[in-house]
Amino acid sequence: MSEIKETVVANNFIKNIIDEDLKNNKNDSRVHTRFPPEPNGYLHIGHAKSICLNFGLGKEYNGITNLRFDDTNPVKEDVEYVDSIMEDVKWLGFDWEDRLFYASDYFDKLYDFAIELINLGLAYVCEQTPEEIRQFRGTLTEPGKPSPYRDRTIAENLDLFGRMKNGEFPDGTKTLRAKIDMSSPNINMRDPVVYRIKKAHHHRTGDKWCIYPMYDYTHCLSDMLEGITHSICTLEFEDHRPLYDWFLDVLKTPCHPQQIEFARLNINYTVLSKRKLLQLVQENFVNGWDDPRMPTISGFRRRGYTPAAIRDFADRIGVTKGESTVDYSVLEFCIREDLNKTALRAMAVVNPLKVTIENYPDDLKDDILDGVNNPENPEAGTRKIKFSKVIYVERDDFMEDPPKKFFRLAPGKEVRLRYAYFITCKEVIKDENGEVIELICTYDPASRGGNSPDGRKVQGTIHWVSAEYGKTAELRLYENLFLTENPDIAPEGKTFLDNMNPDSLKVIQAWVEPSLLEAKTNDKFQFERVGYFCADSKDSQPGAPVFNRTVGLRDSWAKIAKK
């Protein structure tokens, strides 16, 4: 039985904090985290980092982790997104058990806390327009000025807030604001808005509410209500922490979760911003959120990445407070490492060149050879592959005038056809344009299986597909979606869209071993010497799979050839 390998996660500053808390018996030595996505888009690899962190901490410290949708802005949120988020978290291998929550579950309680805030004299109903609020807020270097509505009586505030809730006022005409400090150097503390009026239909609460609480107010209280001990978020919320703490300090609450911020993930050649990903989808630069070129979890899934590879990636990149950009090669390493051990091998010729073996008998049928399914795993067994007089080999595996270290086919050179025979190139046939269209070779019948009884060595082994028994299948060859390391850097007047790679998708017909036509959706293969491929989950038909290139194989010949 093969155990799921749980890599020992490296230490990080958050674990150091938790270790310290545990030593001091803080939170009764409980560890309770949460993953709090807003359902306004699909999850991407950056969220995967956060999911692995939060659920990983829960698991490692014998604690628990909630899934909570931060759904306080109905105009941006949708059930399509909540469904996809749950699917993605599950697929990554994490389980929130019975702890699926929504911030909207707490709207009643949040409303009561707002009343408490008013009664404490710490919140007021403000009637400034958004523009006025902005002007009164001051700037980074100048303090703000108090709103003229700041000193209403508690009774008046209670009345007005109740009427806001009852829908008596149009959108945007009034807000509930916390009364904190208009001259704070931290702009978040300059009387932040706590509730706004939005007569919008909410995906869960329907039309029950027309006032919705803001993030800062909602998040800390939701954490508190769930008994979260460590509330982990990204760096941009660092400035919000004083506000997070303020609500919890001022209100009567049984516990006070600790907000800890870490740096969000960046990867070169990719864009990880929900806004930009949404734009790519809406403006049809890609074919949906799960387009295999997208850095979304669903995109990686469809591309052929595995949950284990993504978890491994999250472990390798670490967790810190320093902004950083991870090299894409780390991701590729993780998926290759996983697939190398698990993917079945097969042969596929991406760019075919016809080879006729002139001394192969015309009437020889059922020349059946054995191929190893996975050299990394003997239990994967072997398969039968039919050989024939005419085959296809990779066009790149032939050079008419090869350089010194080219170990493949060339006039007069002998190579091994994987699992089959040694062949020697005798003649090169060209069309009227001088294009090579066929090779005439001879084979050595004694080298059947790939070894010659006289012990002679060949330098190269190439893959092939029988022209008689092979089939064709659609391959989708993916490249990076962006051409530049940081797609966000664009000249004046240009945007990240101008940095897109026009060749990020190439669709070709390849010759494949016949058994590949029976591939099921999501089946993963290594096409030997080519790369890892996965049967597409959407466009494959029974008997007619479409293969997505997950990642190419490392290609050290390409490096030599470049020199």
Add this chain to the structure above:
RNA sequence: UGGGAUGUAGCCAAAUGGUAAGGCAUCGCCCUUUGGAGGCGACAUGCGAAGGUUCGAAUCCUUCCAUCCCAGCCA
């Protein structure tokens, strides 16, 4: 030019006053019926800079520099 953070190799990232882990990438060599995989080796007299404290500093102190975030009724 207010406030909050961060600087360790090409890219990530450990170190908690005791003499710079590890991974990716790169470069050698070995092995190989995948130019894959695997194995072995190389890769920071140096921790943003300059001063200082100390027997001893990436870690402590001072000053400086660079980068990121914040002025939504978004999260």
